[in-house]
Amino acid sequence: MSGDMLDFEIISNPAPVSAAERAALLVDPGFGRVFTDHMVTIRYAEGKGWYDARISARAPIPMDPASAVLHYAQEIFEGLKAYRVGDGAVTMFRPAANAARFASSARRMAMPELPPELFVESLRRLVEIDQEWIPEGDGGSLYLRPFMIASEAFLGVRPAREYLYVVIASPAGSYFSGGVRPVTVWVSPDYTRAAPGGTGAAKCGGNYAASLVAQAEAIEAGCDQVVFLDAVERRYVDELGGMNVFFVYDDDTLVTPPLSGTILPGITRDALLTLAAEAGHQVEERPVSFADWRADAASGRLREAFACGTAAVITPIGGVRFPGGDFLVGGGQPGPVTTALQQRLVDIQRGRAADPHGWVSRVL
Structure with a gap:
């Protein structure tokens, strides 16, 4: 598909982290060490476009040892945050700008461009299902990591014809230990x-x-x-x-x-x-x-x-x-x-x- 929105299949994690364990993890999540229950995946194939959009349990990605990303490093990523604000709402900061940069990175790396509205929707869907992972208190946020890899299994120096787009999320405290300091x-x-x-x-x-x-x-x-x-x-x-x-x-x-x-x-x-x-x-x-x-x-x-x-x-x-x-x-x-x-x-x-x-x- 081109700019059309895909329907997301939702497959809830059958064994999510318990509320008590999640609360303990959120006391001091650090940065990039703790991850939420779910992830987004969308696939791309040349001649077919983007397809198979789903949210499912966060799990290892099955990968052929000849996957192009492992040999020719066709990979891009983004990073942005979701926040719980004063009235209880959940927000993101400038996701459209991340979508535009993701597309720019894709062009430079000879990868397909994910439609911006699909990029933003994938983030929204993951935040919605894993919103309980947003830490309370000032300084806490849910760090979102969208990325795309060349998934076609082949050995040859050319742009891949198949790709996998993924979004994972990680509750975050301060990036530097000890908080903001010089x-x-x-x-x-x-x-x-x-x-x-x-x-x-x-x-x-x-x-x-x-x-x-x-x-x-x-x-x-x-x-x-x-x-x-x-x-x-x-x-x-x-x-x-x-x-x-x-x-x-x-x-x-x-x-x-x-x-x-x-x-x-x-x-x-x-x-x-x-x-x-x-x-x-x-x-x-x-x-x-x-x-x-x-x-x-x-x-x-x-x-x-x-x-x-x-x-x-x-x-x-x-x-x-x-x-x-x-x-x-x-x-x-x-x-x-x-x-x-x-x-x-x-x-x-x-x-x-x-x-x-x-x-x-x-x-x-």
Whole structure:
């Protein structure tokens, strides 16, 4: 089918987690460790289109050892959250933007595009059936992970002709242990995340696999996250291992690296550009060299730096380490602009503030 909506077959989990066990798991779910009772699956075949949409018990996926994803890495994914807001309603934040990015990633990876309305409906259906897994209290959410893999069994370098789309859900607490706090980042001297013409703007697993050795290097250096420089000159800041980055200067300017094809177009990043401008800040998308980052932090011209993404929302960057030494940003403490933007965005996401841009989508 093309843009037509499919009928979902609902097969309830015959042995769901008990209410008592679920309550115990939701006390401290962490991030990405606990999963709900159900999952969405939709299949695609060349010449047939999308078919067999269903919600069923979360279970292992039967897979042929010759499945194309295992050999040629045709895989993409997304991440977004569902929230329970003050009046008891359940909402999602900008699911249409995730649908559009999912389609863009699919085009780059030579995969079929899932119709946006089917993408959003698949999320809505899973949240509806597993809504009891949304943690109560401030900071809790249900993290949704839609992904698509090439499922055709063949060995040959060409786009697959069969695909499997899946959505799983995971109750989430804080992304970083200990809650929101300034993190220390490691500037990788040897590794890059993406090159011009590559897959940097696609949300595909290969980008993250390539970042893991650098992230391990960051942990070994006593840091929380890795920062990648551009692949051509090794001078300009691209992004963190899984987040976009912003810089806040003493003239009330916010700067973030431009979307040049090597940086993931973050949905949180896009929202913050809008909110910062509305708050009266001058907003710029331009390259920032690591040398300038270091010099401006030393002179005090750079007041704050922060990372942003769906999972962590906004995380202050307090310290920066590199092979030649280290330095602090803003004395190593969260800055007022970072704190205000984080509060503004979270208040919109959780229904505590007006949503003038129509970002919040009601599910239930």
